[in-house]
Amino acid sequence: MESFENLHIKWDETGRRLKLAESILTDGNGTIIVGNTVILLSRDSGIECAVIHSSHKGESAEIFRDEIEESRKFLCRSSICTALERRELDWMVVADTGKGWCKVWPIS
Numbered sequence: 001m002e003s004f005e006n007l008h009i010k011w012d013e014t015g016r017r018l019k020l021a022e023s024i025l026t027d028g029n030g031t032i033i034v035g036n037t038v039i040l041l042s043r044d045s046g047i048e049c050a051v052i053h054s055s056h057k058g059e060s061a062e063i064f065r066d067e068i069e070e071s072r073k074f075l076c077r078s079s080i081c082t083a084l085e086r087r088e089l090d091w092m093v094v095a096d097t098g099k100g101w102c103k104v105w106p107i108s
Helices: 015-027 061-077
Strands: 006-009 031-034 038-043 046-052 089-096 101-105
Touching: 006 015, 015 031, 015 038, 038 061, 046 061, 061 089, 061 101
Parallel strands: 006 031, 046 089
Antiparallel strands: 031 038, 038 046, 089 101
């Protein structure tokens, strides 16, 4: 996942940081990390939503689907949710390899 700007926000972020996150998603010039749970990256076709995999849960399609579902619910309760409403969301699961993020599911 390429990024020009990384902004970490809390799930209940408010004020200037929330406005900056919304602007980054609208302008497509950066990456938003929400609550150390989901990475959001704006693309022309929508928003890439990368769930940060909890390696202690194991690795299976069922676990990855569950992580995505939990993250969808998390984002729906977050303050950034309104910025996502009219955009197509493309979900995946990523893991930190120590050298960066690597997509682990779905495998294409």
